[in-house]
Amino acid sequence: MWKNEIAREIENIDIINLDTHGNSNMISHFINQFKICNSVYWCLNKGYTQQNKNNIRKWNEILHTTEDKGLWEKINTLTFHATLDSKLRTFQYKLVRRILPTNIQLKLYGIKENDVCDLCRNEIETYEHLFCDCEISGQLIADMVQWFHPYLVIQQNLIPKKILLGYTEIPCLDTANLINTLMIITKYFIYKCKCKNILPTFRQLKLEIKLKYLLEKDSHHFRTREKWKPIEPILTAFE
């Protein structure tokens, strides 16, 4: 039953309409379908984290992060601060909870025959490979960082922890929100391309970022609009 749900989710990712249907996880589904308020989000996050300490342990092993409760509270909630977009929130939520299906899990569940990366076809498709080590994703992220430089300075030597889990140490809230939003958009775009078996292009990523900017620039939420200000000249000029 749950295998069919995951398979259906992969099939239903719609790159044109930026839509996802049939989420395999009840909480993700809930977040995706409703404009939930702060208190509900915190409750869900808190409860779910307590039940899934193994995920945190796994990240700590792979990325050499720590058990620091404060750090994980920031990681769990930074997406909520970064963007109002429910699809981006759901995507990052699944990634942090390690419930976003990649080929390594799909092979394990018997849904796919091999676990090789759909983009480069060279390595096993773990989260770390797909979003950090894959040469195709790496080039895309480097191009994105370069596009906004020097209007927005994103650390050139990106470490996997920041790419995967987000930037938790930037003192300026608007800058942190902007960088985290751009990283989530880029990862989401990479993931959608991988699911559709197409190679991501930088031109298409630029369009995706511009689309999110257009959706958020007139938001009623002050922080959501403000964060885009440093890179507005670049986005406005891009057609």
Ligand SMILES: [Zn+2]
């Ligand atoms: Zn790859």
